Amino acid sequence: MASQILGTEMKLKTGLAEMLKGGVIMDVVNREQAIIAEKAGAVAVMALERVPSDIRKEGGVARMSPPEMVEEIMNSVSIPVMAKCRIGHFAEAMVLESLGVDYIDESEVLTPADEQFHIDKMDFKTPFVCGAKNLGEALRRIGEGAALIRTKGEAGSGNIVEAVRHLRTLRSQIRRLTTLGSEELMTEAKELGAPFALVQWVAREGKLPVPNFAAGGIATPADAVLAMYLGAETVFVGSGIFKSSNPEKLAHAIVQATTNYQNPKIVAECSKGLGSPMRGLDVNLLKAEERLSERGW
Amino acid sequence: MKVGILALQGAVQPHEEKIKRLGVTPVRVLYPQQLEEIGGIILPGGESTTMIHLLKLNQLWSPLKHFVKIRPTWGICAGAILLANHVSRPSQESLEALQMTVERNAYGRQNESFVDSLVPTEIWKRFDKTSENIEGVFIRAPKIRDLGTGVDILFTHQNDSVMVQKDKCLASTFHPELTDSTRIHEYFLSLCQK
Numbered sequence: 001m002a003s004q005i006l007g008t009e010m011k012l013k014t015g016l017a018e019m020l021k022g023g024v025i026m027d028v029v030n031r032e033q034a035i036i037a038e039k040a041g042a043v044a045v046m047a048l049e050r051v052p053s054d055i056r057k058e059g060g061v062a063r064m065s066p067p068e069m070v071e072e073i074m075n076s077v078s079i080p081v082m083a084k085c086r087i088g089h090f091a092e093a094m095v096l097e098s099l100g101v102d103y104i105d106e107s108e109v110l111t112p113a114d115e116q117f118h119i120d121k122m123d124f125k126t127p128f129v130c131g132a133k134n135l136g137e138a139l140r141r142i143g144e145g146a147a148l149i150r151t152k153g154e155a156g157s158g159n160i161v162e163a164v165r166h167l168r169t170l171r172s173q174i175r176r177l178t179t180l181g182s183e184e185l186m187t188e189a190k191e192l193g194a195p196f197a198l199v200q201w202v203a204r205e206g207k208l209p210v211p212n213f214a215a216g217g218i219a220t221p222a223d224a225v226l227a228m229y230l231g232a233e234t235v236f237v238g239s240g241i242f243k244s245s246n247p248e249k250l251a252h253a254i255v256q257a258t259t260n261y262q263n264p265k266i267v268a269e270c271s272k273g274l275g276s277p278m279r280g281l282d283v284n285l286l287k288a289e290e291r292l293s294e295r296g297w
Numbered sequence: 298m299k300v301g302i303l304a305l306q307g308a309v310q311p312h313e314e315k316i317k318r319l320g321v322t323p324v325r326v327l328y329p330q331q332l333e334e335i336g337g338i339i340l341p342g343g344e345s346t347t348m349i350h351l352l353k354l355n356q357l358w359s360p361l362k363h364f365v366k367i368r369p370t371w372g373i374c375a376g377a378i379l380l381a382n383h384v385s386r387p388s389q390e391s392l393e394a395l396q397m398t399v400e401r402n403a404y405g406r407q408n409e410s411f412v413d414s415l416v417p418t419e420i421w422k423r424f425d426k427t428s429e430n431i432e433g434v435f436i437r438a439p440k441i442r443d444l445g446t447g448v449d450i451l452f453t454h455q456n457d458s459v460m461v462q463k464d465k466c467l468a469s470t471f472h473p474e475l476t477d478s479t480r481i482h483e484y485f486l487s488l489c490q491k
Contacts, residue, residue, distance in 0.1 A: 008412060011412060011434060011475060012407075012410045012411070012412060012434065012436060015308075015410070015434055015436045015472060015475050016407055016410065016436050016437065018307075018308040018310075018311060018342070018475065019307055019308055019342045019343050019344065019374070019375070019436060019437075020307075020343075020344070021306070021307060021308065021309070021310070021343075022304070022305070022306040022307060022309065022343075023306045023307075023343070023344065023347055038346060039350075040350075041346070041347045041350035041351060042347070043306060043343065043344045043347050044344075074406075078346060078386075078387060078401060078402065079344050079346060079347070080344075080406075080407065080437065097408070100405075100406045100407075100408055101406075101407075102406055102407035102437070103407070125408050126407060126408055127407065255347070255350070255351070256351070256354055259305050259306060259327070259351050259354075259355070260327065260355070263327075
């Protein structure tokens with residue numbers, strides 16, 4: 001059990017993530033969207049001020065959502081509510097914890113507050129989710145106390161290519177660890193920049209000690225299915241839903257496709273008549289400073 | 298014998314691991330025809346609103362409603378909410394297998410989730426002579442209220458019934474699948490084998 005390495009306090013934190021598995025978590029910016037998400041079968045919602053594609057378009061500093069808006073969403077649905085704080089901004093995280101959100105996302109989608117340090121997440125009762133591009137990054141975040149890892153993908157792009165890259169990287173790095181001899185693990189921990197005890201655990205168990213979800217660029221039911229096949233245990237959908245021409249229908253379809261991801265007939269059926277998905281971006285045309293996945297380390 | 302785990306969404310894998318450890322084959326149930334090959338079913342923790350929605354989409358609602366009334370069934374957290382004949386905060390549909398009211402998120406939100414020892418009743422002690430301490434992991438847990446006649450209590454926590462049974466239908470508001478013990482899974486499998 002992962003709690004042997006992470007401690008019993010983590011059992012409650014990763015436990016909630018276990019309950020969210022096999023589901024879809026949707027970004028919402030107001031009460032109306034939260035209700036649409038819950039009715040469509042979302043397992044949780046992420047309350048934020050602007051969806052990533054708008055943050056990208058409008059620029060400026062993206063911060064934690066206003067508390068009254070987070071509370072309005074918490075009061076309008078019965079499913080768990082998550083909210084984002086800036087990387088390293090533990091004061092925002094303290095505010096979100098005091099509001100009683102169910103999960104805090106220390107997110108690269110918002111403008112980082114600290115270019116050197118992430119939040120010490122062990123200090124909080126509220127569990128944290130963090131983004132990762134690879135195994136080293138995932139284990140560093142878990143070492144700091146994250147109870148759930150998601151791929152970073154490239155948020156607000158409507159393009160799944162980066163999430164696929166991150167899922168595949170994580171998977172192949174985990175597989176590689178399981179083939180190493182015990183004497184090779186310390187050097188590997190040094191190369192990965194990851195805590196040794198966690199590297200040993202992953203080498204033995206062949207998986208992360210916390211759940212692993214996908215996020216960043218998921219825009220269609222088939223995108224969600226691809227992520228599930230590549231090892232994601234749940235998908236976050238950000239701008240994809242409420243930037244499409246028919247959010248209710250698309251939300252519904254992504255939920256149905258995620259549950260039935262091994263059944264292409266159902267995926268085909270629920271992919272019909274969805275109107276136009278969000279337009280999307282070619283991430284290769286983004287300049288380095290425009291890539292949100294490069295934030296954090 | 299095979300035991301089903303409703304696999305529309307939620308904590309399926311931890312149950313799968315426990316069932317396998319006890320030498321029984323688990324089946325992930327997503328479609329109605331799978332109910333025919335299993336000797337009992339676990340309705341795992343997750344989000345009850347999501348499960349209700351997906352039960353209907355996958356045409357499982359009516360067949361499962363019938364199944365849980367006649368075959369061994371164990372609902373955990375969201376699963377217990379599905380089994381209650383009445384749900385509050387907010388009120389919602391259910392499979393109506395157990396006479397009880399279940400109040401959703403009755404302890405509060407995630408910050409109020411907790412782990413604590415449970416108090417077994419005589420009924421549990423008759424099954425489990427090891428007197429192993431049973432730990433209750435409560436995550437955004439519901440509370441069982443207004444228990445109907447003939448529904449037995451197996452565990453309590455403070456003044457609340459946290460695991461109950463009527464015939465071969467079990468409901469718990471805590472998560473035995475997230476602890477190292479397999480005692481409660483053994484108990485459920487014993488109901489399936491009767």
